[in-house]
Amino acid sequence: MHNQFRNEYDVVGHPTPKKDGAPKALGRAEYADDLSMPGMLHGKLLRSPHPHAKIVRIDTSRAAALPGVRAVVTGKDFPGVKYGNLPQTRDYLPLAIDTVRYIGEEVAAVAAVDEDTAEDALDLIDVEYEPLPAVFDPEQAMRPGAPRLHDKAPANVSAEVAFEFGDVDKAFAAAHYVREDVYETQAVKQGMLEPHACIGLWDSAGKISLWSCKMSPYVVWRQLAMGLGVELGSVRVVQTVVGGGFSGGKQEAMPMDFCAVMLSKKSGRPVKIVHTMDEVLTIGHMRHPMKLWLRTGTDKEGRILAQHCKLIANGGAYSSIGGFSMYLAGAMLNIPYRIPNIRYEAKRIYTNNGFCGALRGHTNTQICFARDSQLELIAEHLRIDPIDIRHRNALQPGDVTQNGFRIGTFAFDECIDRVVELSGWHKKRGKLPKYRGIGFGCGSHISGARLMGHSASAAQIRVQEDGTVHLTTGSTDVGQGADTVLSMIAAEVLGVGVDDVRFSLVDSDSTPVDPGTFGSRVTFFTGNAVKRAAEDARRQLAEIAGARMKVNPEDLVFRNREIINRHDDRQRIPLKEAVRWGAFQTGQMVISHATYAAGDEKIDFRTGHGNLSPAYNPSACAVEVEVDPETGQVKIVGFWGADDSGFPLNPLGVKGQVIGATVMSFGHALYETLVRIDGRVMNPSFRDYKMPLTTDIPKLADFQHSNVVTWEPEGPFGAKEAGQGAGTGVIAALANAIYDATGVRMSNLPMSPDRIRLAIKQRTADDRIGTEPLVAAK
Amino acid sequence: MKQLIPLALRINGVDHELLAPPWRTLLEVLREHLGLTGAKRSCQEGQCGTCTVLVDGKAINSCLYLAVEAQGKDIQTIEGLAKDGALDQIQKSFVQKGGVQCGFCTPGFVLATKSLLNDNPSPSEDDIREAMVGHLCRCTGYVQIIEAIQDAASQIQREGAG
Numbered sequence: 031m032h033n034q035f036r037n038e039y040d041v042v043g044h045p046t047p048k049k050d051g052a053p054k055a056l057g058r059a060e061y062a063d064d065l066s067m068p069g070m071l072h073g074k075l076l077r078s079p080h081p082h083a084k085i086v087r088i089d090t091s092r093a094a095a096l097p098g099v100r101a102v103v104t105g106k107d108f109p110g111v112k113y114g115n116l117p118q119t120r121d122y123l124p125l126a127i128d129t130v131r132y133i134g135e136e137v138a139a140v141a142a143v144d145e146d147t148a149e150d151a152l153d154l155i156d157v158e159y160e161p162l163p164a165v166f167d168p169e170q171a172m173r174p175g176a177p178r179l180h181d182k183a184p185a186n187v188s189a190e191v192a193f194e195f196g197d198v199d200k201a202f203a204a205a206h207y208v209r210e211d212v213y214e215t216q217a218v219k220q221g222m223l224e225p226h227a228c229i230g231l232w233d234s235a236g237k238i239s240l241w242s243c244k245m246s247p248y249v250v251w252r253q254l255a256m257g258l259g260v261e262l263g264s265v266r267v268v269q270t271v272v273g274g275g276f277s278g279g280k281q282e283a284m285p286m287d288f289c290a291v292m293l294s295k296k297s298g299r300p301v302k303i304v305h306t307m308d309e310v311l312t313i314g315h316m317r318h319p320m321k322l323w324l325r326t327g328t329d330k331e332g333r334i335l336a337q338h339c340k341l342i343a344n345g346g347a348y349s350s351i352g353g354f355s356m357y358l359a360g361a362m363l364n365i366p367y368r369i370p371n372i373r374y375e376a377k378r379i380y381t382n383n384g385f386c387g388a389l390r391g392h393t394n395t396q397i398c399f400a401r402d403s404q405l406e407l408i409a410e411h412l413r414i415d416p417i418d419i420r421h422r423n424a425l426q427p428g429d430v431t432q433n434g435f436r437i438g439t440f441a442f443d444e445c446i447d448r449v450v451e452l453s454g455w456h457k458k459r460g461k462l463p464k465y466r467g468i469g470f471g472c473g474s475h476i477s478g479a480r481l482m483g484h485s486a487s488a489a490q491i492r493v494q495e496d497g498t499v500h501l502t503t504g505s506t507d508v509g510q511g512a513d514t515v516l517s518m519i520a521a522e523v524l525g526v527g528v529d530d531v532r533f534s535l536v537d538s539d540s541t542p543v544d545p546g547t548f549g550s551r552v553t554f555f556t557g558n559a560v561k562r563a564a565e566d567a568r569r570q571l572a573e574i575a576g577a578r579m580k581v582n583p584e585d586l587v588f589r590n591r592e593i594i595n596r597h598d599d600r601q602r603i604p605l606k607e608a609v610r611w612g613a614f615q616t617g618q619m620v621i622s623h624a625t626y627a628a629g630d631e632k633i634d635f636r637t638g639h640g641n642l643s644p645a646y647n648p649s650a651c652a653v654e655v656e657v658d659p660e661t662g663q664v665k666i667v668g669f670w671g672a673d674d675s676g677f678p679l680n681p682l683g684v685k686g687q688v689i690g691a692t693v694m695s696f697g698h699a700l701y702e703t704l705v706r707i708d709g710r711v712m713n714p715s716f717r718d719y720k721m722p723l724t725t726d727i728p729k730l731a732d733f734q735h736s737n738v739v740t741w742e743p744e745g746p747f748g749a750k751e752a753g754q755g756a757g758t759g760v761i762a763a764l765a766n767a768i769y770d771a772t773g774v775r776m777s778n779l780p781m782s783p784d785r786i787r788l789a790i791k792q793r794t795a796d797d798r799i800g801t802e803p804l805v806a807a808k
Numbered sequence: 809m810k811q812l813i814p815l816a817l818r819i820n821g822v823d824h825e826l827l828a829p830p831w832r833t834l835l836e837v838l839r840e841h842l843g844l845t846g847a848k849r850s851c852q853e854g855q856c857g858t859c860t861v862l863v864d865g866k867a868i869n870s871c872l873y874l875a876v877e878a879q880g881k882d883i884q885t886i887e888g889l890a891k892d893g894a895l896d897q898i899q900k901s902f903v904q905k906g907g908v909q910c911g912f913c914t915p916g917f918v919l920a921t922k923s924l925l926n927d928n929p930s931p932s933e934d935d936i937r938e939a940m941v942g943h944l945c946r947c948t949g950y951v952q953i954i955e956a957i958q959d960a961a962s963q964i965q966r967e968g969a970g
Contacts, residue, residue, distance in 0.1 A: 051903035052895060054911025055918060057846020057886030064845035221946045223850045223858055223912045273848070273912030274946050307851045509910025509947045682906045686952050690909065693949030716855035716944065724937040724950045733951060 040589065041522040042747045045682035049514045049533060050271070050507065062227035062243045062270040063304045070229065071100050071141040073293050073303035074148035075286060076155050077312075078130035078137055081382035081709035082164035082177060085128050085137065085157060092154040093140055098147035101296035102155070103289055104138045109259035113283065115249075116483075119189070119349035121180060124257045124288030130159070131179050131347035132382050133709050134312040139289035141301045166709050168344045168379035169321075179347060179380040188345045189353040189378040191360060193638030195432035196371030201336035205327030207412060213322045213400040214778040217344070217704040219311055220389050221694070221721050224273020226280065227304040230290025234298075238291050239266045245275040245508045246282075246546020247536045248484075253283035258291070269536040272508040276694070277388035277548055278315035280508070282350070311714035314385035316704060318343040318355055318378070318393060322400045332412050332419040336371035339363055339397070343386070345378040350387030352378045354481075357635055359393035363401070364431035366442050366474035366648040367423040372432055374638070382709045388548060390694060391475070391758050398473045402762030403777065406469070406769065416470050416766070417455065420446055425648070434639045435646060439740040439750070441674040442648035446472070448672035448736050453652035459770070466667075468654045469766025473758025476643035477742075477751040478551025478628065482635070486627035487551075488542035489559040491520060491567045493620035495613060497591055497606030499524055499531045499567075504544020505556040506536055510753055511683035512552045516560050518679055519746055523564035524571075525588030526605065542623070550751035553679065554645065555626050557746035562624030570620050574612035575603060628744075644744045647755040649673035651692070654732075655767040662787030664700055664768060668732035673756045677748030678737050684752040688735050691757030697722045699761040703780050815875055819844070820888025834878050835859045835870035838885060846886035846915045857943030860916035861885045867923035869942070886915035889922065897967070898922055898960045907956030909947035917943050921957050929968075930961055 053059045090102040105127035114120035126137050138155050142148040163177040170176055171186040179186055202208060228242035238260065244250045244267065251267040258265070272280060286303045293301040305313075325338040341359060345352045360374035391398075409419040421443055429437040449470070450456065458468045479485070492500040501520050507513035517531035534541060544556070568588055575593040576583035579601055587596045593608055595601035612618040633640035651671035655664050671692060678684040701720045705712040713719045727733060735756070741748035761779065769775050774789035812827040815837065826841050835852075838844040838861070847870050848858035854869040861870045862884040889896045895903070898921045908914050917940065924931060924939040931939065936957050945953060 045906075047903045047906070048908055050911065051908040052899070054908050054914050055895060055899035055902050056890055057844075057915040059911050060845070061848070061912065063849055064839075221944075222910070223856055223944060223946060224848070224910070225850065272910060274910040276946070304849070307853075511909070682952075686906045686909055686948055689949035689951045690947050691949075694946065715853060716851045717853060721944055721946065722949075723944070724940040724954065727950055730933060730951060730954060 039522055041518045041528060042679045043677065046514055046518060046528055046680050047682065048511055049517055049528065059271045061224055061273050062229065062241060065229060065241060065270065066302070067229060067300040070300045070302055071143060071293070071297055072145045072148050073139055073141045073290055073301045074145065074152055075136045075289060075303070076138040076152045078126065078133060078135040080130055080159050080161050081133050082162040083130050083159040084162060085126060085130065086160050087158040088138060089156040090138060092156065093151040096147065096151045096154055098143040099140055099151045100143070100299065101141045101293045102138065103292045103296065107292055108257065108288065111257055111259050113253045113257035114349055115351050116353060119353050121349050122257070124285055132384055134384060135347065136285035139293060141293035141297050164382040164709060166381050166383055166706070168342050168381055171379050171381050179382065183380055186380040187377055188349055188380045189356045190376070191356040192375045193360060194373045198336050198338060198371045198373040201371040202327045205335050206330045207408065208325065208327040209404065209408060209411070210323065210325040211404050211407065212777065213324065213403065215320045215396045215399065216779045217319045217706065218317045218389065218698045218702045219704060219719065220276035220278040220315065222274030222276055225305040225307055225310045226284060226286060228287050228290050229300050229302045230287065230294045231300040232291050232295035236264055237266060238264055239268065240287055240291060241268045241270055242287060243270050243272045243280055245272060245277070245280040245506050246548060247506065247538060248504055248543050249281060249546050250283045250287065251538045254287060257283060257288055267538045269506050272506060275508040276390045281388065281546060281548060307716060308714045311704070311719055312384065312711045314346060314348060315350065315387045316384060317389040317395070318345065318386040320396045322396060324400050324404055326404060326408060328408055328412070330412070332409060332414045332422055334367060334369050334423050337363060337369045338373040340375045343376065343378040344381055344383065346381060346383040346385035348385040350385050352386060355388065355393045357638065359397050360638055361433055361642055362394040362397045364433045364435055365646055366425050366472055368425050368429065370432060383706060384711070390691060391754050394473070394475060394758050395761065398758040399761040399765070399779065402471045402759060403765045406766045417446060417450055420470070420472055434641050436641050438645055438744065439674065439676060439742045440646060440648055441738040441740050444738045445648055445650040445672040445674055448738055449650045449652050449670050452672070452734055452736060453668065453670035455652055458654065465657045465659055465771050466655070467767045467769065467771025468652055469763045469768070469770055470650070470652050471759035471761070471763025471766060472648070472650045473755055474646055474648045475550055475751055475755030475758060477554040477645040477647060477745065479549045479642050480628055480631055480633065481545065482632060484545040486625050487544050487555040487559045488623065488625045489556060489563040490542055491563045491622045493567055493571065493609050495606060495610045497526065497530060497604065497609065499526060501531050501560065502534045502541045503556050503560065504536055504542045505552045506547045508547055510687060511680060512547070515553050515680050515683060516556060519557050519560045520564040522747065523561060524568055526591050530591070550754045553749055554745055554751060555628065557749065558626035559624050561746045562626065563622045566622035566624055567620050570622065571605065571608050574618060575608040578608065578611050579603060645676070645742050645750045647674055647751045649756045649759055651759050651763050653760070653763045653767045655764065655771055657768060657771045657786065659772065659790050662783030662785070662790065664781065664786065666696060666726070666728050668728050671735045671756055672738055673752070674738045674740050674750070675752040676740050676742035676745050676750035678739070678752065679747055679749045684737060685735060687753030688756040691753055692760050693722050693727055695757040695760035696726065699764040699779065699781055701780050701782055816879055817875065817883060819883045820885060828875060830876055832875050833871055834861065834873045834875045837875040838870065844885050844887050848912055848915065850912070857916040857920065858913055860919045862919055862923055865923065865926050867920045886919060889918065897963050901956045901960035901963060905956035905959050906952035907948065913943060913945045917945070917953055921960060925961055925964060929965060
């Protein structure tokens with residue numbers, strides 16, 4: 031089954047080590063903090079100690095006078111233009127000017143000869159604040175009379191999205207069973223190990239350059255120009271090797287980026303700024319904490335007739351891409367189950383906390399947690415097997431969802447069955463010892479999004495006379511393997527090896543403009559552009575070789591770095607000979623450029639209607655846990671997952687993506703949380719912000735993932751997304767497993783030991799006074 | 809003026825002499841004075857393991873280790889592992905088995921593996937987990953890292969036997 035397509039290809043479908051693996055393993059890969067430039071200064075940022083305050087006065091004179099300090103900047107050094115993604119969400123400033131809205135917001139920056147001096151200088155900046163009343167809870171922030179964060183946002187509503195498909199009231203009235211549940215999710219961080227880092231240079235000719243670890247360098251490029259009030263052409267953003275991203279600050283221009291270039295302008299020197307981990311964990315960009323109210327109506331057999339979801343998201347102090355985050359959560363109600371009637375009402379509320387944006391899975395993760403937790407309770411009430419209820423509601427290939435998603439390949443039923451088989455579900459469910467349980471969870475994701483703004487990707491290929499292929503795209507490798515999978519696509523088309531393809535880092539002065547690396551779009555969108563560019567290069571080479579070999583170009587095949595007559599394989603020339611012959615004889619260069627735009631369908635964000643992505647990916651998983659009732663500690667003893675990533679182009683990379691997403695979800699489910707008291711992050715270090723370790727994952731023999739292989743006609747060589755979708759069902763699977771093990775239903779994240787222990791104690795007390803146990807005794 | 813002291817460090821078999829403030833960590837001296845940037849700066853409090861180097865063959869967090877303490881000891885950094893540009897077996901296994909994604913944790917994991925295999929040439933899966941518990945990786949979910957370490961151990965044993 032797995033080899034069904036692989037044998038047809040020399041490169042794609044074969045496990046391929048990452049192209050940049052060797053330089054990284056050698057310690058030679060250059061991350062932003064590893065770079066230095068002659069005369070480079072070091073910058074540090076001064077942050078607000080108040081959650082909400084007016085800035086009355088900033089006096090930088092003592093800092094500027096400190097020996098070793100070369101420049102100081104405040105908000106007034108910038109033009110005061112707010113930047114951001116959409117016109118209605120532009121509320122960022124490079125540095126605060128008159129108001130700070132969360133603890134950690136940037137108010138000034140210093141460049142000095144070394145970091146110690148810059149740090150010392152921060153203490154010498156005198157800021158007079160006038161504290162304002164602050165609000166941290168979104169429901170309080172919505173009330174009349176609550177402190178208001180932004181003049182333009184009455185009731186602190188940062189974004190509001192509502193849509194309705196079908197006749198929801200009628201469907202609920204006809205439902206056999208209706209239940210309502212409330213779920214709460216927490217603030218979690220991306221947790222990448224490389225802190226944000228950049229070097230800014232404003233040279234004497236007015237060229238503004240930024241070297242930085244950005245996932246989406248062109249977003250940064252646009253935002254920098256906007257916030258600096260300069261022409262786009264005067265800004266250059268150069269991507270350095272990215273040490274993990276998972277969205278967040280590496281998607282956007284951050285205050286550090288603006289300060290590095292402005293400090294450079296003032297000092298005439300390049301300026302490097304690197305965040306400490308304390309800063310990374312304190313400042314904005316985290317997953318939206320949500321309170322979700324979910325009401326679902328089903329028929330007797332558990333078929334979902336209607337779903338109504340209301341949610342309030344704690345957006346923090348600024349917008350980031352929060353408007354899209356709210357649309358996406360509602361859109362994802364439509365997959366992977368058939369829901370004929372949907373009502374969705376979401377509000378993103380400004381509060382005096384660090385702001386929220388995207389993080390692997392985006393807002394799909396919260397929806398999947400709530401929905402698959404509740405589905406389990408519905409199945410229990412209706413006495414339906416948890417597997418059956420999922421099959422009964424599974425979307426099928428060819429379906430069109432209520433919001434207009436056109437489902438192509440979608441092997442959801444097969445994913446469910448694969449997990450049942452891998453996990454030994456039927457041997458375990460209901461048969462495990464006390465405090466041991468198994469739970470099921472499902473998810474799905476998009477293969478890139480059609481956005482209103484920039485959606486399309488492009489690729490350029492240049493074949494050199496030594497037979498190497500120079501591939502440039504605007505996509506970044508952030509560890510996920512874009513360098514390898516995009517090179518594999520080009521290599522497959524041109525009949526060369528992956529090592530013959532050179533993949534470049536993004537440089538806005540020379541690479542094709544691109545929306546960025548997010549929404550599982552790179553393999554699909556950029557991959558299609560690369561395939562088309564490679565096909566064009568192959569056509570050019572075939573013409574040259576055809577003239578040289580006196581063979582019809584259409585009869586030529588490309589394999590093993592050779593161009594071969596398919597009717598007579600004795601007639602063959604090395605690929606590099608064709609390149610040379612073309613260049614020497616006619617001056618022809620083999621250069622191609624191609625794009626992929628996924629059609630011109632657009633989402634109507636007012637109605638929520640439209641086909642967001644060219645392809646959708648379902649996933650399913652089962653997880654087995656052991657819960658210590660005394661401590662509430664959850665041990666994950668087994669995990670089995672399956673997803674439909676289309677045809678996995680690099681199975682080694684797909685495995686790494688899927689398992690990485692899964693383990694990140696373990697952390698988000700069980701222990702990760704940003705503890706905030708009155709807007710202050712209480713655990714801004716990896717000592718206190720706990721992420722999964724090697725000892726927290728199941729034994730390798732009990733940690734399995736399988737691809738249900740399909741062939742997505744729209745994807746490059748049949749591929750779809752991998753790496754976000756597979757993580758989305760994991761949190762509900764854990765909640766369901768804990769329920770199976772203990773009988774306690776955890777509706778709040780994280781499902782931490784203290785909460786589980788308390789819930790078990792509570793339930794035991796309830797049992798003692800004669801309430802019916804929540805689950806039958808095992 | 810800041811007080812500077814002379815330091816003499818033996819790193820990857822090469823002797824270095826330099827002047828640095830006495831409070832400088834080994835990580836800072838490696839990165840800022842000697843241009844050895846393979847050890848990474850991340851949490852700076854010994855939680856993540858990205859700054860790992862070997863001191864007398866043992867993996868340590870160089871962010872918590874003063875450079876003065878390292879004098880008279882044999883320091884090995886990731887830059888010293890490859891011989892004539894060829895990857896060491898541990899490095900090869902990490903690349904081949906998918907143990908490298910963003911790569912920021914990789915030098916630390918590779919050196920910790922070196923330290924582990926020095927002490928225990930055929931570690932069990934549990935031995936590997938225990939030995940790597942001081943290293944965070946956010947990309948891989950650890951499975952392919954553990955597989956890489958298992959592969960490195962068996963390849964090295966095979967070479968030794970052959």
